[in-house]
Amino acid sequence: xxxxxxxxxxxxxxxxxxxxxxxxxxxxxxxxxxxxxxxxxxxxxxxxxxxxxxxxxxxxxxxxxxxxxxxxxxxxxxxxxxxxxxxxxxxxxxxxxxxxxxxxxxxxxxxxxxxxxxxxxxxxxxxxxxxxxxxxxxxxxxxxxxxxxxxxxxxxxxxxxxxxxxxxxxxxxxxxxxxxxxxxxxxxxxxxxxxxxxxxxxxxxxxxxxxxxxxxxxxxxxxxxxxxxxxxxxxxxxxxxxxxxxxxxxxxxxxxxxxxxxxxxxxxxxxxxxxxxxxxxxxxxxxxxxxxxxxxxxxxxxxxxxxxxxxxxxxxxxxxxxxxxxxxxxxxxxxxxxxxxxxxxxxxxxxxxxxxxxxxxxxxxxxxxxxxxxxxxxxxx
Amino acid sequence: xxxxxxxxxxxxxxxxxxxxxxxxxxxxxxxxxxxxxxxxxxxxxxxxxxxxxxxxxxxxxxxxxxxxxxxxxxx
Numbered sequence: 001x002x003x004x005x006x007x008x009x010x011x012x013x014x015x016x017x018x019x020x021x022x023x024x025x026x027x028x029x030x031x032x033x034x035x036x037x038x039x040x041x042x043x044x045x046x047x048x049x050x051x052x053x054x055x056x057x058x059x060x061x062x063x064x065x066x067x068x069x070x071x072x073x074x075x076x077x078x079x080x081x082x083x084x085x086x087x088x089x090x091x092x093x094x095x096x097x098x099x100x101x102x103x104x105x106x107x108x109x110x111x112x113x114x115x116x117x118x119x120x121x122x123x124x125x126x127x128x129x130x131x132x133x134x135x136x137x138x139x140x141x142x143x144x145x146x147x148x149x150x151x152x153x154x155x156x157x158x159x160x161x162x163x164x165x166x167x168x169x170x171x172x173x174x175x176x177x178x179x180x181x182x183x184x185x186x187x188x189x190x191x192x193x194x195x196x197x198x199x200x201x202x203x204x205x206x207x208x209x210x211x212x213x214x215x216x217x218x219x220x221x222x223x224x225x226x227x228x229x230x231x232x233x234x235x236x237x238x239x240x241x242x243x244x245x246x247x248x249x250x251x252x253x254x255x256x257x258x259x260x261x262x263x264x265x266x267x268x269x270x271x272x273x274x275x276x277x278x279x280x281x282x283x284x285x286x287x288x289x290x291x292x293x294x295x296x297x298x299x300x301x302x303x304x305x306x307x308x309x310x311x312x313x314x315x316x317x318x319x320x321x322x323x324x325x326x327x328x329x330x331x332x333x334x335x336x337x338x339x340x341x342x343x344x345x346x347x348x349x350x351x352x353x354x355x356x357x358x359x360x361x362x363x364x365x366x367x368x369x370x371x372x373x374x375x376x377x378x379x380x381x
Numbered sequence: 382x383x384x385x386x387x388x389x390x391x392x393x394x395x396x397x398x399x400x401x402x403x404x405x406x407x408x409x410x411x412x413x414x415x416x417x418x419x420x421x422x423x424x425x426x427x428x429x430x431x432x433x434x435x436x437x438x439x440x441x442x443x444x445x446x447x448x449x450x451x452x453x454x455x456x
Contacts, residue, residue, distance in 0.1 A: 032427035038435060051427040065430075132405035168447060170422070175411040180422055184444030227445035231422060235414040249442035257442035265419045273419060283441045307441055338425065342432075346439070372435060374428055 024102045024129045024136075026061040029054050032378045040344065040370020042074040047088075049376075059100065063108075065093040076306070076366060080354045081198050081214060085151075089114040095123075102129040106140075116195075119146040121162070133172075140166035150195040158191030176235040183228045193219035199304040201293040202360060211360035212292065218302045220288070225251035229259075241265045243277075255308065257283035263317075271323040275340075279315040291350050292361050306366065310349040317342040325379075333380045342372035422447060 034049040047068035055061045069089040078084055095108030106125040112118070125140035144162030168182045194217065203213035231245035247259040263277025286308040288301035319340035325332055345367070352363035407415075414420060423429050426448075433446050 032425070034427050034431065036431050049427055049431060051430075065427075067431075131403055133409075134405055134407060164444065166444075172407050172412075172415060175407050176414055178415060178420060178422070180447060182445040182447045184446075186444050225443055227442060229445040229447070231447065233420050233422065235417065235420055239417070239419070241417075241419045247442065247445055249444065251441075253441075255441040257440070259440075259442060267419065281436075281440055281442070286441070307439060313440070338428070340428065372432075374431065376425070376427060378425065378427075 024099060024104055024127065024133075026055055026059070026097055026099050026104065027053055027063075028380055029061075030378060030380050032376055034374060034376035037373040038370060040372075041076060041346070041368040042079065044072045045069050059098060061097045061099075063093070063095040063097075065091070067091040067093075076353065076355075076368075077197060082196060087115055089117075102133075103127065116149040116151050117146065118149075119144060121145075125166070135172070136168075136170040138166070138168040138170075140164070140168075142166075146190070148191050148195060156195065158195075160188055160190035160192065162186070162188050177232070178234075179230065179232045181228075181230055183226075185224065185226050187222070187224040189222045192221065192223055193217045193303070194305065197303075197305055199290070199293055199302045200354075201296050201298060203296075213296070215296055215302070217304065218300070220253065220301055223251060223253055225249060225255075239267045249283075253308070254287035255283055255285070257281065261315075271326065273321040275317065275319040277315075277317045279317070280312075281315075282312040283310065285310040285350060289350075291352050304351075306348055306351040309351040311347060311351065312349075313344055313346045315342055315344045319374075331381050335377065335379045338374070338376050338378065340372075340374040344370040344372065346370070 030051075030053050032049075032051045034051075036046060036049060038045040047070045049065065049067040051063065051065045053061060053063040067090070069091075070086075071089065072084075072086045074084040089112060091110065091112040093108055093110040095106060098105045104125075104127040106123070106127070108123045110119075110121045110123070112120075121142055121144035123140060123142040125138060127136060127138040129136050142162070142164040144160070144164075146160040146162065148158040148160065150156040164184060164186045166182070166184045168180065170178070170180045173179055197217045198214040199217055200212045200214050203211065205213075227247055227249035229245060229247035231243070233241050233243040235241050242262075242264050244262040245260065247257075249255075249257040249259070259279070259281045261277055261279035263275060266274045268274065286303055288299060289303045289305070289308045290298075291304060291309070293299070293302065317340060319338065321336050321338045323334060323336045325335040328334065346369075347367040348365055351366050352361075353366040354363055356363045358364075418424050429446075430448065433448055437443055
């Protein structure tokens with residue numbers, strides 16, 4: 001009797017599982033060629049990014065990305081404490097996705113190199129569709145190893161060990177409504193500060209006309225952050241969509257941040273897709289940040305990196321996409337040309353512009369605007 | 382005792398695995414709008430990876446963007 005019951009349970013279970021299985025699909029075969037341009041705060045960065053993804057068998061897809069940042073920097077930090085510089089960062093990635101029924105397993109390797117910094121990162125991920133494809137659960141783990149160097153110093157070498165843990169859920173709510181949740185924990189250990197940056201402190205030496213002097217930054221050797229986000233897209237009664245997201249982030253350096261965005265996607269006929277969106281970001285400063293320390297070596301950890309200060313930024317993005325090969329040509333199924341323009345305004349609450357000649361600590365607060373342009377072609381094959 | 386435990390384990394496994402078989406409240410033939418590229422969270426991965434990098438290099442917050450994980454190597 002017990003055996004019969006067990007067999008019944010097993011067979012019922014197996015039959016239900018087979019009914020439940022809805023196969024996932026690999027990403028589309030696609031090639032993208034992008035030119036990116038950033039200009040703001042005295043920094044100009046541009047370069048290409050090439051991304052190709054292709055199925056090599058029915059259940060294996062490979063991807064490769066080649067990316068370059070050509071940097072010309074005369075940022076506020078550089079202008080006030082160092083000299084202008086130019087450099088190039090090259091990043092390459094290789095990834096493999098393996099599909100097994102409704103599960104996709106992924107592994108990728110990314111290497112990034114510039115004259116004073118090298119980073120290597122491995123990422124593993126698994127994605128599982130459940131509830132007849134209405135829910136997709138993803139999990140990921142990343143491990144990174146960086147080497148920090150300093151220009152003009154052949155002896156200096158420092159390492160960083162990075163780990164990240166990701167969990168995501170994508171949920172179909174209705175035939176028009178999609179919601180996604182993501183959580184990520186990142187932990188870093190090693191030399192986490194920029195080897196060139198300095199902090200300033202009040203220097204009451206009468207010979208120092210500035211009234212302040214500089215000393216190197218000192219950061220803690222570890223940092224752990226936790227971030228959780230929710231995002232949603234809703235299809236309107238006509239062919240258009242609205243979308244929004246919110247992210248909460250906090251870390252062991254006492255930085256708490258809120259990110260929110262909202263946008264609208266509109267179509268004009270089949271070929272045109274136009275997006276407009278607004279993004280808001282705000283954060284509190286790190287516990288060891290100060291624009292002006294009261295004296296030299298005022299505390300164990302010292303930072304005056306504006307990215308660790310209290311500040312807000314606002315972004316507005318306009319993007320348009322035009323599909324120009326609708327019925328295929330040769331081995332290409334379709335293609336599109338895409339242009340995006342983004343304007344970002346950064347306003348700092350406790351980072352001052354030292355180019356001004358005012359009494360120490362009374363310099364105007366720093367702000368700047370940045371333009372971000374992307375032009376890219378996409379081909380599906 | 383071991384039989385009870387085995388049956389309990391089998392039943393729990395069965396329920397957990399067959400959670401996939403709940404009646405889909407959005408039928409496959411009703412998912413045309415969800416399949417439209419305008420409903421994709423990440424319609425252009427090459428673009429979103431770049432924008433993630435732009436913000437990651439200039440903001441203190443990091444992670445939970447929904448991308449597959451990066452490693453921009455930026456200081």
